[in-house]
Amino acid sequence: MTATALLTPTEDHAGHRLDFLLVTDMVEPGSRVLDVGCGDGSLLALLRDRRGVDGRGIELSREGVNTCLAKGLPVIQGDADTDLSDYPDDAFDYVILSQTIQATRQPKVVLENLLRIGRRAIVSFPNFGHWSVRLDLFLRGRMPVTRNMPYSWYDTPNIHFCTIRDFVELCGEVGAEMEKAVALDAGGSPVRVTLPWWAWNLLGQQGVFLLKRR
Numbered sequence: 001m002t003a004t005a006l007l008t009p010t011e012d013h014a015g016h017r018l019d020f021l022l023v024t025d026m027v028e029p030g031s032r033v034l035d036v037g038c039g040d041g042s043l044l045a046l047l048r049d050r051r052g053v054d055g056r057g058i059e060l061s062r063e064g065v066n067t068c069l070a071k072g073l074p075v076i077q078g079d080a081d082t083d084l085s086d087y088p089d090d091a092f093d094y095v096i097l098s099q100t101i102q103a104t105r106q107p108k109v110v111l112e113n114l115l116r117i118g119r120r121a122i123v124s125f126p127n128f129g130h131w132s133v134r135l136d137l138f139l140r141g142r143m144p145v146t147r148n149m150p151y152s153w154y155d156t157p158n159i160h161f162c163t164i165r166d167f168v169e170l171c172g173e174v175g176a177e178m179e180k181a182v183a184l185d186a187g188g189s190p191v192r193v194t195l196p197w198w199a200w201n202l203l204g205q206q207g208v209f210l211l212k213r214r
Helices: 018-026 042-051 062-070 080-086 107-117 131-140 164-174 197-203
Strands: 032-036 054-059 075-077 092-098 118-126 176-184 206-213
Touching: 018 042, 018 092, 018 118, 018 176, 018 206, 032 042, 042 054, 054 062, 062 075, 080 107, 092 107, 107 118, 107 164, 107 206, 164 176, 164 197, 164 206
Parallel strands: 032 054, 032 092, 054 075, 092 118
Antiparallel strands: 118 206, 176 206
16 A cells, blocks of 8 residues: 655745655665655656656556656556565665655565665655654544644554654664664754754654665
8 A cells, every 4th residue: 555645844935845855865866766655746756857867656546647647757556565576676776655654554564675676765754753743642642633644543544653763663673774864843844953863753743764775
């Protein structure tokens, strides 16, 4: 299962999502890129236009695939949980999973496939450990509904909520080396202070990680 566009973070003056700009800056120009759960192709188009990548995409929804094709993007319909195993090792320089891992059935297997298929993987996700989520759960005793996670518990596509700390531990389990890790605030901008993981876990509404195999 894949799900995309779960966030509506602040955009720059040109209408580009700030988290997408951060991901774009992590990709070397001219790279081979696979965007898993690419939605309407906004990130893939940005990578094509700004970094000149040889980009491909996988998207679960037919509507998303059609939108991508209309933009001239080579995207196929597929499922991150079942279709990544069909790709050979080191098929791409980067494999991107943006705001999707929490909507997969087997996040660990998906992450292992990302690291197998790509020389590097870029993963971003909403942080369920943010202080506002914890406070809402503590005071109201109900699953939070926030700007970053705007669904009720009974209709959310998110089936594996995680925190930044959870993801760091998962990276250790699958043997992933973190080349870069950024916590983003509510507006989609990086948290600019150097803090331990537990503080990022409280202050970051999103996490963005650039990974490679050890």
